[in-house]
Amino acid sequence: MLYYTPHLICQGWGALLAQQQRSWQALWQQEVDDWEHTDDASKPAKPSRKLWIANNLTLETLIALHAENPAGLGFVSDEILGILNGLGQFKGGRGNDKQTILSLWNGYDFENPTADSDRYVRDVYVPMSGGIQEVLVRKIINEENTSDGLAARFLFNHLVIAKIPASIERQQEIDQILFEDHREYDTMKGIFDRLVAIRDVEQQVLMDMHARNHLALFAQYLKTQARKGSEQGFAAYMKLQTYLYRLTLLVHYMTRRNADDAKVSEETAQHAISIMRFFIASMQRAYGTVEMTDRERKARAILDKLHQLGGRAKLKDIKQPIKKTVSSKEASALIKELVELGVLKEVRDGKEKFVELVNR
Template identity: 25%
Template sequence: LAAVASCLHPQTRIAVKKSIGFVEPAIIYGGLVTESGQRKSPILNVVLDGLKELQAEEEERFCTEWREYQKELQEWEQQKPNNKEDKAAWLDAKPVEPKPLQEFYVDKATIEAIDQIKGQQPDTSFLLIKDELSGLFSSYGAYKNGRGEDKQSILSGWNGRGVKKNLKGGERISLIHDAMSIMGAIQQAMLQSYMGNFEDNLGEWSRFLWALIPLKAMRLPEGDTTFQLAFLKDLYQSARQLKPAEYKFASDAQALYDDYHWKLEQRRVSHPQQGMRAAISKMEGYTARLALILHLIWELEAAHTEPSPNIPHERVQAAIALSEFYLSQVTLIHSEGAAAQGLGGLGKRLSAILGKLKQFGELTAGKIQSTISWLRKERPGKLRDDLIELAQLGYGRLVGKGNRLKLVWDDTTTETPARTTDQTTDISVEAEMVALREIEVLTPDTPDTTDSTDI
């Protein structure tokens, strides 16, 4: 998504509600999150290979044209006339410089260099690719003794509302629109350390769409074949050739988006955590951006060189599904990070279990043991006590009894639970805890494996 977005014209837009200035650019900031060794680089390389090929072709084009230009310029200078009558015609025949070199992507570049690229190719977007996004986050102000506006440039660049800078030496950059998407990867622990207390007051982290790569063993494939997504190069090239345009939702798609936007607004204002409120707020615009990019991908794959200006209902449905996925990833990052740091009223232990509950939708003692390494040797009975405590606090509902007890997170579960005051419920929960402790005495203290199979 970020790579395709980086190939679109900077003036490509989705007009959600022009009456209130709700117009979104085709800009995506995306990051893969995982621990070291989970092969994030091969994933990035597969997406980047097509852009690398296009960049190599562009380099060859520019070098060839530049050599030809230099040759023609030398011949032209040798033909300089001595009389004034022929000088005007000679000046008119001066060779024209080739089209400037276009950047498809950049890796190691300062913010000043990035702004210069934007100025050199005002009609062309590009991608900032960082195998380690931590390098970007830690580089803010690195060449200015910590001062400067590097972070602000990245934050404002997400809006695509242009650049106006007067650089040292008198150079100026003035653009109405600009567009640079970002794609990279970062270790989860490193990201959580950058996020700090997860309040995200600047909206920095909510500008990124995060996708966690689960810890999983990789079996080598049988045989040895080349894995390529060759169609991506053609897709990128076709996207680069699209004219700037402003798109809108079809009538039924607009109704669907409006309904989802209202639901997000309700979730935003009712959520107790500032960081999640920021993420939900940004997802309102991101849903429109995702719908736009998905629409253009579908149109280009159908060989429509002039895509329909109306985004259909199906693309908005797909965009909403993606938005919900990305919000779930933010929830998981926040909950696991808060648990690791001991933040939040639930404490480290219950926060970690709650994070897994939101990730998997339901939990048993065995599932906790298999997914939270530092609770792997904990007694199943104690873990079931934790599940009961979370249910008592309003985080999900209990299903089953004894060794088969599980906690289920569903659509009726509130994001801001409060401890129940119903006396009957309290007595029932307490009785359940007593019964479980009695069962623990009668049964061996072995890990619960009833749900150990990954689906």
């Protein structure tokens, strides 16, 4: 599961994805038009439409489209709960959509025969992506989803809001890097085009000995950490081992021009491990949020808001935005306690009184 930054998704890789899908759509429409005007005696099977991502689908439709796109099909939703809440919708809530999603994650062969079609997908690949508010994470990490393994399959990506918003100049600089500096854009598009080119090609990729050792040691580290954490977190750590190798393969193809012929290098493995550390931290935060008491969650809300305000703010500026979840009285008491614990400190600037993060 992903929290994402809309600006970069819409204008960076997301824009390339959208362009590619529009190109495939136009090509498919032309093929269908030609097919419809073909003489029935020599008419081939109806052309299939290439897709990379889809949304607002029943699981039945998703599987049907995957059968036409054997390399995989991403399921994207603004709200990940929209996917989970829609489980079983095709059969009026009586289906086994949840069990199907659990099977899809494993990447094994999948059969979904219907009265009209004997659908079969080899090497299933259906990544699902969407956002969720932190206060709703417990709707994913709960007893039911933990016991059947659904929660552990999510790859959490916690979006940290910068203390200070990017300046207009910095935003212009980012836009220039992405779209106006042709070298940067051409590099990004070149990577994307290579991924498109190999999308439907089966390829076995080998690793050199050093890369293999780095990944094996990190996988062992994940197993060790799994045994130190909670029962809920154990399964998540174990699933991260699979993500480690999937991510390594992605980094390999994004960074090597001759990726088909080259072995995964030690450098690639180290890059993948660095990225995995970010996902581990996001996972720990997600599970930590669920395991918190109500008072601890409110204290975190105060600290997060103070961080968003630049690490220093007046009491009213902290309490006002979070008043729906933390009352003014509770906020005052918690801030006082955090000051006593040394997490926050009170400072004065003239007649104004501020609260400040100790480690800004």
